[in-house]
Amino acid sequence: MRSILPHRTFMYYPATFVGNNSNLELKSCLLLNISLCEETESSEDFLVTIYNPISHEVSQYVRLPVSGDSYTVTDYNGNAAMLMTDIQLLISPRESVVSQLVPIPQSVLNIPYRNSSALNELVFRATDLPPLGFTSYHVTVSSSTGSSGTTRQSNDTNIGNTGISLEINATTGLVQSITNNGVSVAVQQEFLYYVGAEGNNTSSDTWASGAYKLNILETFMDMKISSSLIPTGDLVEEIHQVFSDWASQVIRVYKEESHVELEWLVGPIPINDNKGKEPISRFTTNLSTNKIFYTDSNGREMLRRERNHRPTWDVKLAEPAPGNYYPVTSKIVVTDEDKGLEFAVLNDRAQGGASMKDGQIEIMVSTLRGSQSGVHRRLLNDDAKGVGEALNETAYGEGLIARGRHFVFAGEIAGSDNVSLAAQERLLAQRILLAPWVFISRGSSAQTRSINRKQFVGLTRPLLENVQVLTLEPQDSRTVLLRLEHILERNEDSQLSQDVTVALQDILVGLDITSVKEMTLDGNKELSSLERLSWSSTDTKERPVIARKIEDPFTITLSPFQIRTFLSCTDTVPGMLTVHLIPHSHDDLGYRKTVDQYYYGKFSSIHKAGVQYIIDTVADVLSKDPKKRTGLDVQGLKLMGCRNVYEGLLYQTTRLGLNMDRVDKDGRGKLWEGKRRLSVKQRHGVSREEDYRAERDGNARNCIWTCDTDVVRRADSAVRLTTNNLIEWDILSTVETAFLWMWWQEQDEAVRNVYRNLINSGQIELIGGGWVMNDEASSHYQATIDQFAWGLRWLEKTFGVCGRPRIGWQIDPFGHSKETASIMAQMGFDGLFFSRLDYQDKESRLNTSTMEMVWEASESLGESTEEGTNTLQ
Template identity: 30%
Template structure:
């Protein structure tokens, strides 16, 4: 080997250039055997670092895992992060990261890298040439580029999703999107979950988006600071996590909680602008520090080893948007691996005044065999004043290799000068000649530490091979606090409008994909990918959480809106239209002639702003001779009956069902709050105000078959034709009486004195005579006041129903707000992430509420004015037993009671929250009952399993309570239960075991601060930033021209009461109906023309077939390759319900009427590997005695019968070929 080396240069002189030539001493050792490092003489020449280290038994193995955590939007938008724009906010460019990493990996075959966010990688991948794609494919094949994901969802997910505010279906969808990209590009399946940054971790993440994906492990950084301290002490940061009570050990996963964060130990971050000291191994330069850096490395490794089991520890070598110039990281890691593993060093320093010597001792015995020994390379470094002496004595630069492993002994020294043949003299003679006094400092080899490039999968395999016994973890990692007074529970509610939008479009996406499959994917490229991409991005742990900057949040909402309508995908070169796809598909499947699918003339419209009464197709005048055609699609696997509520401008319509029969309908005045919201927000969203304001809501009942549709026709009444439509009666609250509303079994009672809720009663015993009008005669109509409409009932019908179990619950409802802390003495305010009240009790909005009652043929309403910014309306259905409450103005609550569903639906409208007093406010509604609950309540895990919560208690450590409110708030994606094992009902003569349940359609947060109380946090508006990086207060405003006001939100939650153990059926069935609402589409057409050309009612299933009520279709989608993805989910946990926590069966051939299934393949949850190929690692667990009962799971699918079995909580995924 030949290398260009330069000798010392004198003042005004040019350095001599002299090639280095390896000298053999007595020809005993071939130069080919000499380590390349020693050939370089470490004086500025090339050094080939030995980075190929593997695991070494008996040493502490430090697994260096290079990674870059790239938020899919946070301080900048996803596209700004990708291309590196808007760097005034943050200098970050993911495109540079991927370009740079690939280049660095190609320089050294031992280097590795972990990447998680496929939303970024997809952008980069489709921009690359075929040559680059092939090169990257080789890196992945060689295990050097590992795609891991978050959470479980994802390793290799579209994003690193949140785990608190997301729904499990969204987690599955975004993970599948990323995994299918990896499978298509590289034919690989990720093995490890990489959820390093989400703010707490859910049980569903562990088993569903972990083990059920085929992951061996999940890795993350954020756990409670008290929990981390205890786990460090017990060496229990790494555990076996069993997140499911139903599946137990069959869905367990190895879990690695990092000791500090997802960055490396202090002093070992090597981004180009970091302050860490690099390894300086060129002794020809100042600040040579190899010894010190190795010592630092060993010390940091030993510290981590003291809190970790086995001889393997992981260093996460990266941080947010790191590796933009990857070589700064990899070069330092190369050096660390090389020097840490090399052995010991010997420093020889010349004590002379004008020069000093360095000796670097490297072990190369393994390379040189028996003739080897240790080789010592050393270099003379001269100051200018000594140069003349060296030049006169020895010529120019001296190169030497010293043989023997002890420089104190006399040995042969080989050296040469430029232009002179090599010379050999005795080492002692040479030393005496130049008359230098040497100081030898020997540093013994540590022998305990081995460093290597690694990945999460390699790390877990090494852990598994140790056969260690691991601690058991159940439950979840919520709530999370990173220090005292800093609970990250505020984000459970932050930006509730975005949270609702995500949830609404998630259900829409589920239905749209079904319709896309039923109609067949369009050959012109129309599909639902755009919405899937936007929803995948929105699940990111700084998106749906509400913890991004405002301009980034706007970008998330914009992408969702475009995804729901239309967008062009430059990467995929497709024009993607979701709403157009749905409209086309609805027209196609309803057509009597399948040939019309390709060129349907029907023009459907949908109404995304229906909740604020904006729906142009229903508000327009119906053309003469035509009807308003309403097609309702049901994405559930069972028949459903529901109300449709649309805004109209007339009060004389006839509503007909698909058979032409006239059905009951009712008008409700559109309240002023809704009108104000409509006018302001349509202008804000659409840039224009509606010309007309609808006067009424038109309500009617629909019934839709499973995976099917039904059509309803609305037309002007003509002549003597009866509209069978009812108006409403308005009356002021009576004095000194309780007001009972609710025509079904579930009723609510309100105080006429305070106007507030007093009790809920479910009359499930005795006989109840339910009356409803067959016809209605308007008596009085005040055109000056739309709220005053009277009617008289002409005829009633009575039905008797028998109930066995009455439930009576005294309960009060109130609205309050917590004042947000400004930080206090420890400078920790409440903010987007953190909920920290100011210490004062929450302020009650109002204790006396004006009351107004409205009654009609289909619904009753109770209006309550809590304050100038809280208004509530309770609406009760006559036919279905519907009771609804509405909050108008700043906060409006609407509650609906359904006779057949036994629940109250509450629709709230909140905002703008006033902050003129410079106090941030966190708005809650509180339900209070006189009962003892022993601090126990239950919340869901990502809308799937139920977890027991105990106030001021943690399962894994003794909790030090410093925030009694914030520390007891938990995320709620769907459900909340308050169980009362010792419920005291003062209104009854006996004690009964009952429970109170509350369901939420949007992800918020909930707590039980006192026994018998439930708190729902609904909206937040802050004054201060909480210091977690966003740099903005959570102060959402909406502006129209020069008018700006705080954000107003409208959402829903649901309440029910049942005997203990009887609530599961309502919770699971209603929850699925809420997540997957009816999809409505509107058009105008002549009734005769429509019925002649369209099937007015139909289903993809056999006419008399439906799925069991404990099974849901959570995915039905045609994929790019023509195969069909089908996911079926059992909705119940083991032991949750006597009837439905059982084995369920689905007959696929009946599910797909008229289609023949040619092939069926069962896969893992994300479809990237066949189920039969999944292999899980077996782990030893402390205290595990092996007496666990095996969970009930479905068996293999018989290709002849095509019957799918599902056990409790089981989700089965199939790829079908038709």
């Protein structure tokens, strides 16, 4: 997940400071991933403005494609300061910044649709970028030479800095070892690919590998290095490796950094042999790991994984590689406890990762769901999971090309400079996710010089490295939504994992806080008024109670991994700079279909095949029959002293579209009905006949279950269900608020009032409430929080308190996580349900009557973030 800005942005600078040029046009270079930027390539004089979204000072290397041979970079980041129109502006005499020209890799130059004159990238280090602020640099073409460094052919060589170095094997050309502060770890890194299974889609072990299904042959082909170049210089040393005509990478070590960066480029993946391919980057170390490795949960808590093992059932893996792949949003780690060593790989996008042998890490260079990552699996057979076509995407008549980065840490677990290696990884993960935003401004030399003596500082003082302003969002003219986050887990670092005290009054420049209210995580409900169900189970653990202190009255304490959300009333100051951070996420929305196609319908041959018609028909049917309802029977169950969150559930994942040839003649938009009398000894929750299990096109997620249920509470678990009577009960779950919002804009007030009345009467209960479906569109926890906050805010504003969902829902692997449950609990959800359970896990749970569970959150957060959970059958 990355953030994007519009291509053209205007920022206001005080006219009294810059003269008549008070409007400065800032442009984003949106094609830097192929080393292309028209503004820097065609200009001999330009301004670089760099915004830092992190809450403490950050130093960041900047890379800009250029067509010249020599450049001068000038910095105005000094110590003398003056205050003007309540914006902190720092001014100093001009200082020259060390820069370096580095050749663009030949594989990038060869990209067929790259229309650029740049052969080199200008590299310089933006030092001490202010928290939530920006600094400007002036770049001009220079007549001098000497900043370009040198380039040499190499077999056996070292690159590095005083802290970390990397050695290349003379025979293979592969990475041989990494040394960090004198401690060496043997490691070999290579590119390989699995051959995607063709399969006939008749059973789990003969299924084709595709967009939804990872099924790979156990044999793989490796790629040998054919050439290697070594650019060196004052700032960065690189190794340019070519594995084949469709796979290459650049290995980098920057001065003053403690990690190794690997930038890979893969594609177009060849298919002339009629075989689909799934490329991986594999790291093999000499660490003894005893089958154990760790992956992050949505970019946050690290989870222990064990190869070929599941903690709650006896797993038997017919497909060892897919069965050991886990979502990797930001990091995958192996450790050798006996040696006290750790090896970690961080990524710049959500991917899949595994440890197929001790000491080994492999990462697929796209996610398991090809359509979610910029796609870099290329397969030739459909997996019969609803897409209807093979995962074989092209651009400009050829297979796609993908470019991304991995960041490697290796060394002692204890780390260096009194900072553990895990804490160093956390800090770098923040820099990757919240990378500084670079803007380019062109103009005459006089224009750029008149405005480049500037630095804006958004915080009155930098926060500690373990604290981040997660959200700073105006709610109205006098209210600001503020989220503060402690980014480390408990016990990750001896110092940085301690509680932190923050004085809110001292944080924000130009804001005078007059009152503070602590809110739920989504920012839409006062925390003091939150009431949630308390869940217990047969193996409930005693969990710590995490304090929520507010003192003085605007001083708060953050515990490890704690996120606290506040609404602050302020006295605003006119002329303050407002920065909006907008996370970019693409909803999957099916394969090669747009939002509008799903909403309005894509296939004219299917009657009313669009999301809008489901909302229309549900409202129409409920209005005609007050005995029918959608949602969950909350009020009735309250009278019994409990709330059953899993009762009589119809779910329809609107983003996937609808197979409307199964719609009932009465037009109610139902895809099927299953009626079955259940015994509590057989199943818990709601079930359906086996022959209802899949739709004609394999998309088995749009369905209706109808049954009547009684509630059975057992002392050793959450709510249990039995089915006694057989009557219809229609239940609707709307997942993505964006679709409901689209429908709402098209309705007149009369129709809107009908819908409001249905919600207020309890005939409709909304489920989930995220603006988009968080587990697919936003795999990182920060974007998940934003998507929920926006969706829940609109629902409550539109429908009042009755429109606020209390039940969560998710379906895909990046949502099958502790972090998803924890986020929902902190937003006030009573429970959640999910689908796509491992078929062996499902069978085990059905046999032991444990389809419901308590999802435990991080040990750092305590029992208040646990969530009652049920799986759909």
